[in-house]
Amino acid sequence: AYFVEYLDTSVKTIDDIEQSMKIPVLGVIPQKVVPLNEARANPAHAEAYRVLRTNIQFSQKFKAGKTLCFTSGSMGEGKSLTLFNLGYICGQLGDRTIIIDTDLHRPRQHRMFGVSNKVGLANVLIGEAELDDVIHKRVFTNLDFLPSGKLDGGVHGLLDTQRMRSLIATLSERYDRIFFDAPPVIGVSDASVISREVDGVMLLIQHRKYPKAVSERAKGMLDNMGVNLLGVVLNNINVSRDQGYYYYHQYYYQSNYTTKSRKGEA
Structure with missing residues (x-):
């Protein structure tokens, strides 16, 4: 077991990130999380997103910021679900919030919102649709949604336009929080484009998935793009088992009065 652990070069602890990458971890998301609007969602999991919201809100690098982009290094790290749940919590806490799916190649947000992706951002950017006609308003409390939309042709370079910058400015006048679900930064240029247009960027890393x-x-x-990188969200952690997260686990469950915590105190 030790030899296997030795060969495992993935991200395992908060120290792995904060010491080697010189960037703070602003959120820790546990395993087995589902969209918080679903009946099967564990109410205790909402606390992880409340903590993330607070840490972003009080980040010295995000003072008075409104627009925030979420990206990751590679696919399948849980970026879209994390962003959806953060937006859901922000809405529940009174923030006028909109989520914009800017992952034009592999959009996922519309599935969690339960709406069509037939028209959306891409259609607005080429002049096929009006912004107000494609925003799904108040899908959940204080939470609107702008899907990516679909085009018959390619979408390359679509986000790097004056029309996109004008759209961001328009939404900034209407909302307290504008969240962009961007594609992974490695291999897709769209992430770099949108990251340069927002007030802050969050990098999501899935625990123990990819090499560090x-x-x-x-x-x-x-960093090379010169974006305002606020910090990291570490996702999919087994907080009751993984070394280094014991105290987080104790606080997390005790503060939410879960059955598991009560059993541990017995």
Whole structure:
């Protein structure tokens, strides 16, 4: 077991990130999370997103910020679900919030919102649709949604336009929080484009999934772009088992009065 652990070069602890990558971890998301609007969602999981919201809100690098982009190093790290749940919590806490799916190649947000992706951002950017006609308003409390939309032709370079910048400015006048679900930064240029247009960027890393070099490369690319990288969200952690998260686990469950916590106190 020790030899296997030795060979495992993935991100395992908060120290792995904060010491080697020189960037703070602003959120820790546990395993087995589902969209918080679903009946099967564990109410205790909402606390992880409340903590994330607070840490972003009080980040010295995000003072008075409104627009925030979420990206990752590679696919399948849980970026879209994390952003959806953060937006859901922000709405529940009174923030006028909109989520915009800017992952034009692999959109996922519309599935969690339960709406069509037939028209959306892409259609607005080429002049096929009006912004107000494609925003799904008040899908949940204080939470609107702008899907990516679909085009018959390619979408390359679509986000790097004056029309996109004008759209961001318009939404900034209407909402307290504008969240962009961007594609992974490695291999897709759209992430770099949108990251340069927002007030802050969050990098999501899935615990123990990819070699640490992948996350380090993603962080290096964002640094080279000159974006305002606020910090990291560490996702999919078994907080009751993984070394280094014991105290987080104790606080997390005791503060939410879960059955598991009560059993541990017995």
